[in-house]
Amino acid sequence: MKTIKITTLVAAIMFGHAALAQDEQKGKQKIYTPEQQEMLKAQKDAVRQNREEFKASLSDEQRAIMENNDLGKKERQEALRATFTEAQKELLAANREEIKSMKDAFRGTITDEQKQALKQRKQRMKERTKNMKERREQLKERKQNWKERKKKNG
Numbered sequence: 001m002k003t004i005k006i007t008t009l010v011a012a013i014m015f016g017h018a019a020l021a022q023d024e025q026k027g028k029q030k031i032y033t034p035e036q037q038e039m040l041k042a043q044k045d046a047v048r049q050n051r052e053e054f055k056a057s058l059s060d061e062q063r064a065i066m067e068n069n070d071l072g073k074k075e076r077q078e079a080l081r082a083t084f085t086e087a088q089k090e091l092l093a094a095n096r097e098e099i100k101s102m103k104d105a106f107r108g109t110i111t112d113e114q115k116q117a118l119k120q121r122k123q124r125m126k127e128r129t130k131n132m133k134e135r136r137e138q139l140k141e142r143k144q145n146w147k148e149r150k151k152k153n154g
Contacts, residue, residue, distance in 0.1 A: 031114055031117045031118060031121070032114070033109075035109070036106065036109055036110070039102070039105070039106045039109070040106065042102070043099065043102045043103065043106065046098060046099060046102060047099060050095040050098070050099070053091070053095075054088070054091060054092065054095065057087070057088055057091060058088075059083075061083065062080060062083050062084075065079050065080045065083065066080060
């Protein structure tokens, strides 16, 4: 009788482990088609190229503003924006339009199933982030309790 119980228990554990492994693989599957991945890669490359092109158009004064660590991020952006030439403003606008059109074209290729998978991925990421924050807080509490006990006892 004991061997049947043990065998059943081992079989249940193995079955549960196999089901869990399949769920993990399902979460890691690729959502995008190869064509969509190429579109995303092209979009990243365009952003990188536009950024390099814009940086090449900056004057020494503008570079100095960008490297000024005395200013906060927003202050630096505002100071830099105030020094843009018309050509730089047009370049930025053209870059924004290019990326916007690429994003719109990409969004047009996404199926309902992909949208659902992306929503689920986003939800899982939110849950993981929440869990990590909770674990961090628990760890802080444990450390604090440990320090208090150490002071009390020693």
